[in-house]
Amino acid sequence: MTQILAVAAGGAVGSVLRYLISLIPFLSSFPWSTLLVNMAGSFLLGLFFALAGSRITISQESHAFASIGLLGGFTTFSTFSHQTLSLWQAERFTIAGLNVVLNVALGLFAAWLGWRLGHVL
Numbered sequence: 001m002t003q004i005l006a007v008a009a010g011g012a013v014g015s016v017l018r019y020l021i022s023l024i025p026f027l028s029s030f031p032w033s034t035l036l037v038n039m040a041g042s043f044l045l046g047l048f049f050a051l052a053g054s055r056i057t058i059s060q061e062s063h064a065f066a067s068i069g070l071l072g073g074f075t076t077f078s079t080f081s082h083q084t085l086s087l088w089q090a091e092r093f094t095i096a097g098l099n100v101v102l103n104v105a106l107g108l109f110a111a112w113l114g115w116r117l118g119h120v121l
Contacts, residue, residue, distance in 0.1 A: 002061050010070035014070040017037075017074050021036060031099060034080050038075050038077075039110045041074045042106075043111065046115035048071070048118070049115060050114065054118075055121065
């Protein structure tokens, strides 16, 4: 039960942080705030797993709070999917494709970078 509460608390914090970032005004119609939270979340999750796996010992509740709750609530695959579909339906095929490539490729790179940094620290 405590893990469930940890996930819920982390999810609340992560979702609010994501919402606050979505309020940042960008000058183009590209979904920059979604890309930003997905890159930051991927980096932090990679860093977290590297540190939690080798450098620090954390409880199951702390792990659930940080990885599933906080970073799971912070990042957003569903918003990314919806925004990409909306761009596609608006026949903005190049921007939709760019959104997919950037989120996937940069997300994987950010996770790897965080993981590498975690192993260096």
